[in-house]
Amino acid sequence: MSSSNPGPAKQERIPVDPDKLRAFAAQVLIKLDVPPEDAHRAADVLVYADLRGVETHGMSNNNLGRIYVKGIRNGRINPKAEPRIVHETPVTALMDGCGGLGLSIGARAMNAAIEKARDSFIGMVVVKNSHHYGAAQYFSMMAVPHGMIGISSTNSNPLVLPTGGREPVYGTNPISVSAPSGDEPPFCLDIGTSAMVYQKLILTARLGNPIPLGVAADDEGEPTDDPAVAVESRKLLPLGSVPELGSHKGYGLGILVDVLCGVLSGHGASIQMEDAGYGSVGHFFAAIRVDAFRPLAQFQEQMDDMFQRIHRVPPAKGFDRVLVAGDPEHASEQRRRANGVPLLPAVVDELKELAQDVGVSWDLT
């Protein structure tokens, strides 16, 4: 629900047209031998993250250059991979991503889940041999216009400590679930299973700010508020932070993601991955037709009523209004579709460099 700010607030942001940003990202990927359809889909996933305010996962953080172009160039990501379903039933499928681009593999797999749900009420697709797939909510939100509840999850390299341990055993392993509403924004939960994501930690450290006690640990596994220590140790704490506040719950959710994305797909859990950095990962997707249970319109009406009751709850000190998961992302999307995606000057510079490097034109700013 929260967006992270990848730079000092005082730096003036440069608004960029989201359609142009999307076209640019697609061109870059096409230059790197990604088939046009996959490249356009991947670009859509990236810019959706920017629109929704999930800046750690979009162009705002130059993930295009830092993760995907880099991964293709160093041979880790195969741009021409053709993901394929290797086993299926009417309601399930196992997809082999064949080492391709997670952004487009994710969309293909979620589409397969939606198709299955259309025919058989539920569709569940797990993926092995994929890579970093961007913002989890892109895929869960794909189900919503079809009157379905969408689920999306991915595992990743170990970065989070288990309760009572001093070495990371799971990645920030996000879970996203989206559901249709009527007049209100769709419900959209998109949460990492650590207390804080690593990118945000790095940013806080870069700004010289202390980090809250309970998001990261030192080398011994003890909580630290020293950003330098935390960035060095690369040991995040689970959602719930410490045992007294329920860290075993966040840790358990992280392992649940590994069970669904890593073990059910056969790809391997976070702790079974040999690879460091943006290595290969597994995903889990599901689509569930609401009208398998009750008429969609009734469901939407009750969702709206729930949202509205929550919005009427008196806010605590320091808050204007009580929000529901999906509210901040929806507001960001409305704002940024109208006013553009606000990029930091440093990111614009990086993207310009990337354009020159890859050999596409930059006419966005």
Place this chain on the structure above:
Amino acid sequence: MSSSNPGPAKQERIPVDPDKLRAFAAQVLIKLDVPPEDAHRAADVLVYADLRGVETHGMSNNNLGRIYVKGIRNGRINPKAEPRIVHETPVTALMDGCGGLGLSIGARAMNAAIEKARDSFIGMVVVKNSHHYGAAQYFSMMAVPHGMIGISSTNSNPLVLPTGGREPVYGTNPISVSAPSGDEPPFCLDIGTSAMVYQKLILTARLGNPIPLGVAADDEGEPTDDPAVAVESRKLLPLGSVPELGSHKGYGLGILVDVLCGVLSGHGASIQMEDAGYGSVGHFFAAIRVDAFRPLAQFQEQMDDMFQRIHRVPPAKGFDRVLVAGDPEHASEQRRRANGVPLLPAVVDELKELAQDVGVSWDLT
């Protein structure tokens, strides 16, 4: 994963044979007009919680008397209700609990999900008009011997604050997911979506201990460590405690439970429930055949390997060993099946009174 201790540690516990405890609970329910099959199932759900160390949800906490007998006697729970499926597809069902006993309704609904999964790979059953169903993990664990992943969840009356709000909007809304392993104990996640459950808070307050800052709030919605204030305000904080530590994640998970149990079933989300106390609630159950995706034996082998790798992680200060969700419950179950369920003397007294009151014999201690 953690068990709570419903009494001062120094009080000597009285070990009780679990089979006798189960038979006693069934007899009490039968006396109250619960049909024998439902009564025996309900008793099994209750004593399973005790065996697994989830003492807040079993006989150890006298939930039999405090929740179920009380609910039947005051007319809230209909002991003779005949839950029925009101809408279904090959992979989904909506069950109307007809105001009956949640313990047995839950088992019926989970059985329906398992049956559907057996035929069609996935089964998903939502329930409306049910009541307090006990320990969520009983139902998710029902799937495991069938080579399935099980999911179980229930909503409940508002007790937890949303991030940024000063009135509760959701219940402690637990999520449980279990999955088969081979030699290792099954994976079993069973977590409330608040930082701490209310029963544990009450206990801490009763013992005069301070509560950790981050589990409960005062009347204004500000975190408090004063147990008296916390018990009085009845305002728990979400998993993640405060915004800096990711409270919006726990809050979002709590609302997700409401979407699945309350809105998908049509029962109503926590905030839409008029009722106070142990009112009527909705549930969500799912069963997923592992072999819809890959051979069960391969899945189990990889689960075991994941568990074993995690067990080898060096423990942090104050811990002997890193555990996985399901490990502590499995250990408790082994211990208590052998040595009996250790009840507090005060609880034994309450159960004896209940026996006399209802008119069944007590020969357990």
